[in-house]
Amino acid sequence: MTAPYDPDDREKVVSKLPAQLRQELKVRAAQLNVDIKDAVTEGIEAWRSGTDHRPVDTSGGGPFATYLPTGLYAQFKNDCKARGVTYTQGLAQSVRLWLDTHPAPRRAPRPTGARRIIFGNQKGGVGKTSTAAGTAQALAELGYRTCLVDFDPQGHLTKQLGYDLLGIEDPSLAKHMLGEAKGELDELLVPIDEGSFSGRLFLLPACKDAFLLDAKLATSRHVRIKETALEKALESLEKDFDFIIVDCPPSLGYSMDTALYYSRTREGEDEGSSGVLIPVLAEDSSADAYDMLYDQIQDLSGDMDVDIFSLGFIVNMYDSRKGFIATSSLDSWKQIGDPPVIAVVPELKEQREAVRLKQPLLAYAPESEQSEAMRTIAMGITA
The missing domain is CATH 1.10.1220 (Arc Repressor Mutant)
Structure with a gap:
């Protein structure tokens, strides 16, 4: 017609x-x-x-x-x-x-494996967990099969989504990293079948013994190169996922080194396909924590002769009503330029309510400003 x-x-x-x-x-x-x-x-x-x-x-x-x-x-x-x-x-x-x-597109496996995005900052309370979870939900919403890894021993991500931490005697990611686990890692995955990402989003829960991981990595005979432990453990999952999103601990230890190494640019992989997203707040302590993370990235890159790409800052829980400190801090993050600010997530009640109800944000409040910010992050790293 x-x-x-x-x-x-x-x-x-x-x-x-x-x-x-x-x-x-x-x-x-x-x-x-x-x-x-x-x-x-x-x-x-x-x-x-x-x-x-x-x-x-x-x-x-x-x-x-x-x-x-x-x-x-x-x-x-x-x-x-x-x-x-x-x-x-x-x-x-x-x-x-x-x-x-107009069905959703089917995505072919990447020859360099799943894209690996870690959420890291050496300061707690900046929203690594909420932004990692929201970004993973947004990626799954876009049709990407996404694995969300709770790599923080505090297990906030696992709890906030309404699941229990794995027991001390249970198989876990930490045990797989140390060569102590029986069975396959994918047996531990939990499907998050809610919202518009049903069937495409899976959680690898935290375990109660993860607090001991740094000390065990330092002394384990089963791990020859400490920095590769996370990659070797997660390798078996990569064929089944488009993205693996890792919620990291606020740590300068071996655990964070393994996560940073996992996010490096692999041979044959385009720069920026994998890397580090850095949640921050619009205040000075986040900048101090970022300085420590930056130094850790530079040291590891030099020691291991690898490239670790910083994908950008996520300015989280932003509220311009807090005045000059908030607005000037946001300007300071933007002025860095490289890495860029890829999203500003407002301080609103929907995220807190979702956590309280143990529901994914994009299922609980799919049209909220915070959900839209998570989609902005997802679109930014898939562009």
């Missing part, structure tokens, strides 16, 4: 769509690198070309706005009237039709 309108001349239209349908449209458009307004336009054109469309439950719909080519909106409303459906129902059917005919 030839469109009797200029696709570049658009008008804003407002309607309602169920939250799940809005979210599915947003995610699929991002997966396929398609603008939402173009996806909706294609869906409407396909809807107008056919007649056999199943009804969509639009109860509880929320506001939805987009831009349609001028003229298409009026034609579409006339078609809805002629077919005896409301404009809201017709739009929902059009979006559903576009989603059904």
Whole structure:
């Protein structure tokens, strides 16, 4: 059907769509690198070309706005009237039709293995856990199979998602690193089947004996090169995942060295495919902690003759109402330039509520500003 309108001349239209349908449209458009307004336009054109469309439950719909080519909106409303459906129902059917005919892309395994992103800073309380979890959820939402590794012995990530830490006598990541575990590491994975990332997000829980890992790495006969221990343990998982996200401890010890080494740029891998994301706060103590992390990265890079790429800063829990300290600190992070600030995550209640309820943020509050910031991070590292 030839469109009797200029696709570049658009008008804003407002309607309602169920939250799940809005979210599915947003995610699929991002997966396929398609603008939402173009996806909706294609869906409407396909809807107008056919007649056999199943009804969509639009109860509880929320506001939805987009831009349609001028003229298409009026034609579409006339078609809805002629077919005896409301404009809201017709739009929902059009979006559903576009989603059904534009499946999520299938991703081929990378020859250099899963991309490895670690979240690190030598200061606790900056939000490594929340940003690692949120980014992993956003990546899974985009269609990437993602493994979220709780590598912090405090186990906050595991607890916040509502799972128990592995017992001292149980197989664990630490035991696999030390050559003491029986069985396969993938047997420890827990699926996080919630929200729009169901089936693509898995957690490797923390273990209660991880506090002893640094001391055991220093003395273990089973680990010849301490820095490679995490990589050797996680190697078996890489064939099954697109991304492995590691929530690191606030540590300068062997554990952090193994995580940094794991995030290095491998032979044949593009710079920036893997690396370190650095959550910080808009205050001075985060800068002091970053200085220590920077020194650790430089020392390890020199000692092991590897390249460890800093992907960027995430300024977390930002609130401009805190005044000059917050705003000037944010400016200071931005002025560094390399690595860049790739996202600013606002200080809002949704993250705290999600933690309290032991739910993933992007399932509990998928349309919140914090969830959008996590998607910004995910899009930034997949671009």
